Amino acid sequence: MENYQGHPVEVISVNTVVVGSGAAGFNAADTLFQSGQKDVVLVxxxxxAGTSRNTGSDKQTYYKLSLSGDTADSVQDLAEVLFQGQCVDGDLALCEAAAxxxxxxxxxxxxxxxPRNKxxxxVGYKTDHDPSKRATSVGPYTSRVMTECLEKSVAKKEIPVLDKLQVxxxxxxxxxxxxxxxxxxAEPDDPAKRYVAFHCKNVIYATGGPAGIYGDSAYPKGHYGATGIAFRAGVKGKNLTEWQYGLASIKPRWNVSGTYMQVLPKFVSTDQDGEDPRExxxxxxxSDHEMLSKVFLKGYQWPFDVRKIQDGSSIIDLLVYVETILKGRRVFLDFRENPRNKSNKRDGSIDYEALQEEVREYLMQAGACFGTPIERLMHMNQPAVDFYRERGVDxxxxxxxxxxxxxxxxxxxSIDHWWQTNVEGFFAVGEVSASHGVYRPGGSALNAGQVGSMRAARFIAANRQGEPLEMEAFLSATRKLVFEEMELAAKTKSESLxxxxxxxxxATKRMSRTGAAIRNEPLIREALQETKAELLNFSKEVHYHKENRLKKLYRLHDxxxxxxxYMSAMVDYMKDGGQxxxxxxxxxxxxxxxxKKLPEQFRFLLEDGSFADRIQEVVLKDGNVECSWRPVRPIPTRDDFFENVWRGYRENGNVEI
Structure with missing residues (x-):
């Protein structure tokens, strides 16, 4: 126990702290131990909780090098596909492909x-932005199964896992x-146990994406991220403008991709009280067949994509946005009845012969040209029905x-090819790190999390072992920072409010309205100024009553x-001419x-590719965001002469900057 200006704080000394208990975090801890660095703790x-354990999709995908069939594949081919996602650093693409x-x-x-054949x-299948059959899956909970298996491996090694600690x-x-x-x-009410400090040489940050910034979110409840405090520590951000958005249920949070759309459900809009329903x-x-074909295609073209608005399925996303954001209504999928049709067929049936060819053929091969959406869904994918029933939605x-x-x-x-940030000893792995660009093959995020956490752990084991900063020097360096957080809690405490x-x-509704899939520069600038003012006045205007609300106080600030x-990055992108x-x-x-039936705010121009080889980086300094642009790092050329590689591997495992 150490004293911080009269406040007791437990201090734990360790070489490396892994933050986060998802697939990337557990793999980082597991690989550190395997690599000889056993002085590690997972927080x-x-x-x-978290995205790895609680999210998925119709068939959650893991993307990797092809391992079956007669189609040629190589590390270089895979690296180039990742690199072609635009605004991708080539060394990261190569690392993700190679490992x-x-x-x-x-x-x-x-x-x-x-799954493997006899x-x-x-075996694999094609996913989005994938020219080969590199994708595989264990079903809708692929990342959960990964996390559970990695957790068991960490437990067998008796690596300490400290729960109920919020960084x-x-x-x-x-x-x-x-x-x-x-x-x-676990102890917010006890001043002597309220705070715990870690005195360490390395941090592997595996906190996931900043899910908490949006009100409309497909991230699971309980996942918020912690990117804000990394910015506060001076860590650079990269490609912050690039997100993936799509249609998802709200309760529970789950992507309505795949067969949820391919069974052709009815889209219903109501007022806030659930009244005034209309399709x-x-x-x-x-026409009926145009509407139904677009709904079907939304199943496997699930992410909103500006290239698929005109004559594509992403028009469905825009129409949902109009109802929910612009009109303030609620939108539902109704699987109980077929969509009403313009031809006013009294029996409510679907004319399958009039559907787009690929839609018709798919439903015919699936034997699903019959009945209502729920009957087709139970026929094609009963687990998709069971998922919601198990969570209270029939x-x-x-x-x-x-x-x-x-x-x-x-x-x-922003990271280098060992997943280390610009802050020495601070590594970012999983979704919190920026290894992707504008587009990415479906499932590549799961691979990126495993590769990045492995490489960060190996780099630490090879180059950053040993004791952290001497204790007195640590206390001197951190006293002011720790006291600032205690002071924030003291200033915002209220007897009743x-x-x-x-x-x-x-804050979260504002972000979904202005800084999500649809972005308007004047609205983002206005929201940005409001957010900046709230940060400046935070300790004066925000209040909590009981200590069990401290977790939300700190999270709100993050x-x-x-x-x-993030909004500063968006404004800078638009100011620089980005489309x-x-x-x-x-x-x-x-x-x-x-x-012409869409509102004027959906008028847009496609980016012409001039930004594809440029990367935006941002850093928070003295309360202001500084933005800069640099060229992408190309895919490295390698000296693959075996004797040279072998010599380097014997000397240091080729674990070097």
Whole structure:
């Protein structure tokens, strides 16, 4: 126990702290131990929470090098596909390609049941932005199974896992990490146990994407991220403008991709009280078969993509956005009845022969040209029905509320090819790190998390072992930082008032309205100024009543910091001439309106590719966000002469900058 200006704080000394209990975090701890660095501890807010353990999709994908069939594949080919995602650093693409098979087979050995045929080939299928059959899956819960198997491996090694600790401050000295400050969620009422500090040489940050910044979110409840405090510590952000958005149910949060769309459900809009139901898609489409074909295609073209608005399925996303954000209504999927049709067939049946060819053929091959959406869904994918029933939603009896939601951040914290940030000793792995660009093959995020966490762990084991900063020097360097967090709690404490929920709702709804899939420069600038003012007045205007609300106080501050930096990046992108790309539509007065029935704010221009080889990086300094641009790092040329590689491997394992 150490004294911080009269306040007792438990201090734990360790070489490396891994923050986060998802697939990337557990793999980092496991690989550190395997590599000889056993002085490690894993810290988590809730070991059963997080995206890895609680999210999925119709068939959650893991993307790696092809391991079956007669189609040629290579590390270079895979690296080039990742690199072609635009704004991708080539060294990261090469690392993810090179280590994909190794990480995949580690998961197989740990018990993840990836399917193989009777000859031992790990067969695959094509996913989005994938020219080969590199994708594989163990079903809708692939990342959960990965996490559980990695957790068991960590437990067998008896690596300490400390639960109920929320990281609230990254402790740095100049440009290196020296520790972490955590809120003890198990003892918030006890001043002597409320805070725990870690005195360490390395941090592997595996906190996931900043899910908490959006109100409409496909991230699971209980996942918020902690990117804001990394920005506060001086860690650079990269590609922060690049997200993935798509349609998802709200309760529970789950992507409505795949067969949820391919069974052709009815889209219903109501007022906030659930009254005034109407099938709003009929107001837009000129024919039944056009509407139904677009709904079907939304199943496997799930992410919102500005290239698929005109004559594509992403028009469905925009129409949902109009109802929920612009009109303030609620949108539901109704699987109980077929969509009403313009031809007013009295029996409510679907004319399957009139559907687009690929839609008709798919449903015919699936034997699903009959009945209602729920009957087709039970026929094609009963587990998809069971998933919601197990969570209190019976699709046979009730509608499912949906929205256009944030699902994945392709950007994040800027890293080198060992996943180390610009802050010495601070490594970012998993979704919190920025290894992706504008586009990425479906499932590549799971591979990136495994590769990045493995490489960070190996680098630490090879180059950053030993004791952390001397204790007195640590206390001297961190005293002011720790006291600032204690002071924030003291200043915002109220005898009766608690307005955290009000602030949270306002901030997250504002971000979904202005800084999500549809972006308008004046609106983002206005929201940015509001957010900056809230940060400046935070300690004066935010209040909590009971100590068990401290976790939300610190999280709210992190969310506002993240929003401030992310929106600053968006404004800078637009100021620099950036146009619509990926999963973001930037509205412009002189653009193209995809359809005359759409509101003017959907007028846009596609980015012409001039930004594809440029990367935006941002850093928070003295309360202001500084943005800069640099060329992408190309895919490295390698000296693959065996004797040279072997010599380097004998000397240091080729673990070097």
């Amino acid at each position: 988590t807010e809730h070991i059963k 994909s098979a190794e990480c995949f087979f580690k998961l197989v050995q740990l018990g993840v049941p990836f 000859y031992g080939e790990y 609230i401050r990254i402790l740095t000295q100049e440009d290196r990490v020296v520790g972490l400050l955590c809120l003890n969620l 709003f898609l009929l107001d837009f489409f000129d 699709l046979e009896k009730e509608m499912l509320e949906i929205a256009l939601c944030a699902q994945h951040n392709n950007g994040g914290l 608690d307005n955290l929920d009000e602030w949270w709702d306002r 969310v506002l910091l993240s929003q401030y930096v 619509s790309r990926g999963s973001a539509l930037y509205s412009t007065d002189y653009g193209i309106l995809p359809d």
